[in-house]
Amino acid sequence: MNDPLHHAHHDHSHDHSHPHGHAHAHDHEHPHRHETASTSHHVETAKTLPRRDFLRVLMGGALAGASVMELAYHRAAWARAAAPGAHADLFDIHQAAPGVYFAHALPQAVINCNAAIFVRSKDVVIVDAHSKPSAAASLIRQIKRDITDKPVRYVVNTHFHWDHTQGNQAYTKTGDKVDFIATAATQQLMSDFAVVRMKASVDAIPEQIEALRAEAAKSKSAQEKSFCADQIRQMQAYVADLKDYSLELPTITFDKSYTLQDPAFDLNLEFHGQAHTAGDLFVFCPQQRAVATGDASHGWLPFIGDGFPHHWPGTIDEVARADFKHILGGHGPLQSDRSVMMNQRNYIEDLTGRVEEGRNAGQSVAEMQKRITVGSLHSLQANEYIDFLAKTLPESHLRFGPQPPLQDEVNVNIADIYKNLDRT
Ligand SMILES: [Zn+2]
Numbered sequence: 239m240n241d242p243l244h245h246a247h248h249d250h251s252h253d254h255s256h257p258h259g260h261a262h263a264h265d266h267e268h269p270h271r272h273e274t275a276s277t278s279h280h281v282e283t284a285k286t287l288p289r290r291d292f293l294r295v296l297m298g299g300a301l302a303g304a305s306v307m308e309l310a311y312h313r314a315a316w317a318r319a320a321a322p323g324a325h326a327d328l329f330d331i332h333q334a335a336p337g338v339y340f341a342h343a344l345p346q347a348v349i350n351c352n353a354a355i356f357v358r359s360k361d362v363v364i365v366d367a368h369s370k371p372s373a374a375a376s377l378i379r380q381i382k383r384d385i386t387d388k389p390v391r392y393v394v395n396t397h398f399h400w401d402h403t404q405g406n407q408a409y410t411k412t413g414d415k416v417d418f419i420a421t422a423a424t425q426q427l428m429s430d431f432a433v434v435r436m437k438a439s440v441d442a443i444p445e446q447i448e449a450l451r452a453e454a455a456k457s458k459s460a461q462e463k464s465f466c467a468d469q470i471r472q473m474q475a476y477v478a479d480l481k482d483y484s485l486e487l488p489t490i491t492f493d494k495s496y497t498l499q500d501p502a503f504d505l506n507l508e509f510h511g512q513a514h515t516a517g518d519l520f521v522f523c524p525q526q527r528a529v530a531t532g533d534a535s536h537g538w539l540p541f542i543g544d545g546f547p548h549h550w551p552g553t554i555d556e557v558a559r560a561d562f563k564h565i566l567g568g569h570g571p572l573q574s575d576r577s578v579m580m581n582q583r584n585y586i587e588d589l590t591g592r593v594e595e596g597r598n599a600g601q602s603v604a605e606m607q608k609r610i611t612v613g614s615l616h617s618l619q620a621n622e623y624i625d626f627l628a629k630t631l632p633e634s635h636l637r638f639g640p641q642p643p644l645q646d647e648v649n650v651n652i653a654d655i656y657k658n659l660d661r662t
């Protein structure tokens with residue numbers, strides 16, 4: 239996803255006047271388990287519980303009455319409080335399989351993508367690089383502290399969106415030799431759009447800050463005022479971070495497939511057709527039965543602004559032929575089965591069919607947005623997909639008040655599908 243920063247006022251992006259990209263739709267999730275490796279090094283003080291205990295408390299009772307949105311907020315707030323200053327962790331890292339880790343991005347005012355981390359015999363391969371260099375630097379720090387001292391040798395960009403590529407430069411700054419790998423289509427899209435979308439994401443900030451200031455000014459809640467202040471701080475930090483942006487294009491590209499062999503396990507980088515963008519890359523680790531999917535399959539609603547609605551489901555069907563169990567998506571939680579992947583695939587197919595039907599009947603986008611309701615979409619109602627989305631939605635829209643209705647997101651998807659219906 240990418241969407242602009244999403245956040246508060248509305249979700250992301252959906253404004254097609256901004257070129258950025260994606261919006262994200264959300265993904266959502268929530269940590270199922272936190273037992274992994276990574277989270278154990280927080281300082282314990284009287285005021286801050288170690289992260290692991292904090293999460294146990296959070297999930298287990300202390301905030302049992304809180305809404306999911308509140309949980310997301312408290313969780314993010316805690317992550318910062320536990321490590322004041324510039325060194326707050328931005329990721330929860332979970333082990334998916336031996337040598338395979340999932341870095342789940344904590345909610346931020348300006349969206350970050352997740353990363354997949356593959357620890358090989360002598361080095362590390364990272365999939366995706368977030369929205370800003372400091373986020374990638376934060377991940378590098380967490381990996382060194384909690385997982386391994388081995389250097390990062392390869393960074394894979396699953397697609398060109400800004401929330402997956404703007405942190406690339408942090409890896410070159412480590413001084414270790416690093417190559418960036420993407421499909422040739424993604425390299426072209428980065429050349430064409432990376433700078434323009436980076437600027438658009440920065441240019442969108444002042445208006446968002448204004449909206450937060452207005453929200454804070456009319457609120458009587460000290461907590462809401464503090465939430466707004468924190469969001470504003472994060473947005474200002476994003477703008478400052480991107481002042482030094484430099485475009486790091488892929489140094490290794492391919493059309494169909496590229497293999498990284500290693501005694502630990504192989505990584506097969508593959509293109510299976512257009513989906514979320516024209517260049518989506520999947521990283522398969524056959525020995526560990528894991529796949530990193532970027533935004534072509536993740537735990538939020540899809541962002542279709544740069545997508546290929548008619549091709550996307552077939553691309554997922556191709557991918558699904560492989561043997562894998564662990565799905566490490568670009569947003570939302572780690573998946574240990576295919577249900578969310580197939581639910582999202584079915585939703586795209588369902589909604590695309592409905593939009594096409596509407597267009598054939600001469601309906602406008604606004605009419606479709608009234609007619610194609612959440613309740614009428616079988617793919618949302620099936621397999622508890624809507625319940626999953628309700629849990630994970632707040633992660634993508636960090637806001638203080640109630641979550642916007644899911645229909646808002648569906649409406650964005652309708653407009654994007656309509657726009658891209660004939661893309662081939
Ligand atoms: Zn994304």
Ligand SMILES: [Zn+2]
Nearest residue numbers: 239240399533
């Ligand atoms: Zn994306």
